[in-house]
Amino acid sequence: MPTTRPRVKNDRSFYDEFVPRVSEAHLAARRQQILEAAWRCFSRQGFHATSMQDVFAESGMSAGAVYRYFPSKADLVRTTAEGIAGIAEDAFQELLAEDPVPRPDESLRRVLLHVTQLTTSHELDRTKIALHVWSEAVRDPEIRGIVTIVADRIADRWAQLAQRWRDAGYLPADADTRQVARTMYGVMIGFVAQRHMIGLGIDDYLDGFAALTRPPVLSR
Structure with missing residues (x-):
């Protein structure tokens, strides 16, 4: 007699247990593939000039496959805002773990170096996408909400550093x-903006910041 393969019941339907199932890892990889394709498009063209057809072509996936993960371009933009707006967060972990705490100018140097290293290619510059996210936040309340949450989180990191700078004597006792944290956040995103608008180099920017923050050497 022919062997009947067992069937397994779940709460929705019957299916053959021998049919291969798509793993969570595979689904996550496909989603990331689409997201990175969208980022390349956004980096080149911005949000408004990028169409879903551009994303289909860039990802090499069908419309149905892309829409399975991201039902609209708005979903892609929101997910991008969540992932890109906090591009500097990882840089603070090492700084906060160091003892003694690095000076303000050295801390800024390391944060900005971390940010600039996120430029992986001409076609995918995450700092350029961050500019698009910040610009979109001006007109879209939902994106502004995402950016505000991330900005508050980064400001908290700067505030932790500022507390240690004050304790170390790098800031006035009543600072x-x-x-200070909000100012440092502004200095950080100001570099990103000037880097793309006028081609400002990181060394010039950091030298200017150091000149403002280091005490002058008094001549005798």
């Missing part, structure tokens, strides 16, 4: 660390 408001939250105000």
Whole structure:
């Protein structure tokens, strides 16, 4: 008699247990493939000039496959905002773990070096995508909400550093660390903006910041 293969029941349907199932890892990899294709398009063209057809072509996937993960371009933009807006967060872990704490100019140097290293190619520059995210936040309340959450998180990191700078004597004893944190966040994103708008180099930017923050050497 022919052997009947066992069938397994779940809460939705019957299916053959011998049919291969798509793993969670495979689904995550496909989703990331689409997202990175969209990032390349956004980096080259911005959000508004990029169509879903551009994403289909860039990813090499069908419309149905892409829409399975991202039902609309708005979903891609939101996911991009969540992933890109916090591009500097990882840089703070090492800084906060160091003792003694690096000076403010050295801390900024390391954060900005981390940010610039996220430029993996001419076609995928995450700092350029961050500019598009910040610009979109001006007109889209949902994107602004995402950016605000991330900005607050990064400001918290700067505030932790500012507290240690104050304790180490790099800041006045009465310095408001939250105000310092917001200023440092502005200095950080200001570099990203000037880098793309006028081609400002990191060394010139850091030299200017160091000149502002280091105490002058008094001549005798």
